Amino acid sequence: MEQVTETQxxxxxxxxxxxxIPVPxxxxxxxxxxxxxAFGEYRTIDCANDHTFWVYFC
Ligand SMILES: [Zn+2]
Known part of the structure; x- marks a missing residue:
């Protein structure tokens, strides 16, 4: 099976x-x-300036 990594x-x-970031x-x-x-699928992101934020997949 081929593994494809999508990014956005x-x-x-x-x-x-x-x-x-990689997305499903x-x-x-x-x-x-x-x-x-506390819901859904998400990823924790650290930006280049040391901020943390969260991205949810809908
Ligand atoms: Zn930032």
């Missing part, structure tokens, strides 16, 4: 710096949040 660019909500599918909707919430 997300902007840090604090400084606007763009990070590229190419057409997934990403919701960027500056805090963690």
């Amino acid at each position: 660019a997300v902007a840090c909500p604090h400084c606007g710096d763009t990070s590229t 599918t190419a057409d997934v909707d990403l919701q960027v949040r500056p805090y963690v919430a």
Whole structure:
């Protein structure tokens, strides 16, 4: 089975710096949040300026 890694660019909500993150599918909707919430699938991102934010897959 072929392993395909899709990525999307997300902007840090604090400084606007763009990070590229792996996503489950190419057409997934990403919701960027500056805090963690206990639902769904998400990824914790650290931007280049040391901000932490969370991206949810919808
Ligand atoms: Zn940032």
